[in-house]
Amino acid sequence: MSTLPALKALSNEKRLQIMRWIAAPVDHFPAQTDGDLVEDGVCVQSITEKIGLTQPTVTSHMRVLEKAGLVTSRQIKNWVFYKPNRTAIAAALDDLSMTLLR
Template structure:
């Protein structure tokens, strides 16, 4: 994640995972077709899930969901993709695998 050290990256990821809502988002995005209704723009798997659908499923306002998504993205656990005026999110499986590896090493 940019010029962050691996320790800083791990700390950011641990902070991101310290929320039940953010854990739920990561879980849902593991199998987006099972957890989200079809969306107008973007493929649920290839492009990711629209932040609006994530807010809807969480039962929170869009700004609240956006904050959770921003934290996950800054921790490197999600990738965002702009399509028109919306941002679509999907898991960064490579970063999640690296984090799991770091956890096992502890």
């Protein structure tokens, strides 16, 4: 995984905040009717309510994070749930470390 798309995605403070929240979903979100916070991810509606942006704006932010490989999405009923892609995040951090700490 290239580190540059991840860094670009995280350079936006709203996306970085969302990543902080979904990395520890139980600490930041209430239980959901559909979908387990950890196993399935956080519903886009919950993210929208917490961050105070419109749903289309949050969806746009989540697409950027997904395109960078930092999150995965899953549809349950009419909602999309997002969770961190911990493997890709670790790979990006390893790549960054190798690049900067040679």
